[in-house]
Amino acid sequence: MSKLPEDLPECMVFLLGKAYQKAHGGFQKQLKKYGLTNMQHLVLEGLWYDEGMTAAELCKLLIMDKATTSGVLERMVDTGWIIKKLDPDDGRVQRLYTSEKANQLKEKLIDERKKANKNILEKFTLEEQLLLKRLLRDLI
Amino acid sequence: MSKLPEDLPECMVFLLGKAYQKAHGGFQKQLKKYGLTNMQHLVLEGLWYDEGMTAAELCKLLIMDKATTSGVLERMVDTGWIIKKLDPDDGRVQRLYTSEKANQLKEKLIDERKKANKNILEKFTLEEQLLLKRLLRDLI
DNA sequence: GATTTATAGTTCGTATACAAAGGATTATTA
């Protein structure tokens, strides 16, 4: 990291932003060969956890903005990663399912996330890794 | 934080993203009354550190994408936060300066950042704060 | 000194992020 103004490098917003920027960029590159984005990958993991969730449930679980998610889901339907089915009991609700294409890649895609995680954390001791994750979770 | 699929909550990309999302959102709200965004605030802090920097230098210092920054700087010129001056020695270069409007708010704006930082970190012990910042810096 | 290469910034295309407003539909209540 280059030299920074005054106490800016002490600023959490900055540190978190840049740490995320780097981690996100690395993962994004890993996912490029699948034609998936980080966000889209996250949606798949959410649906694998609970297939048939509504968009609202997914947003709540994964702390995503509903307006943003609307567009993400549309693109994922267009590219064949997920399927939307209208809920028969509630005309407002669309239930979300992963596609065959997605399910066939499930193990590989989860492995990519684990690999990304390993890349990010390998510079730390196991103790530091656990501590960092705990501290970040406390921030959320 | 709500319950999450399998070991997703162990994933650094997710944890960093959501921690940043929350920190960023809080700071953004603080800055709204000034009509500034987080990114624009960061640019001002960079220029206060070294007035007259070029966009390229600013990008390198603050780890920003040049394409993104181009638009940010244009909006900041339009809204009167910064001034661009063509470098007399190099026709490619635009040198950047903070405006009077920005300088008059300098202390308040830096205080806002410090307040944001305090809000984020207050739940941790001093030891945890220092540790978290060190770990994040090591990620950048 | 003409050609090539490198650098500074901009522009374009695509994908988030999120506030705010707008349908559509369901639930609640007077």
Add this chain to the structure above:
DNA sequence: TAATAATCCTTTGTATACGAACTATAAATC
């Protein structure tokens, strides 16, 4: 049950984020 409120989701507008291509200018090399 008609009116009101709450939910789900989409749309709109503005601001990043970033790869890729492009323009203008400067530097390097033959």
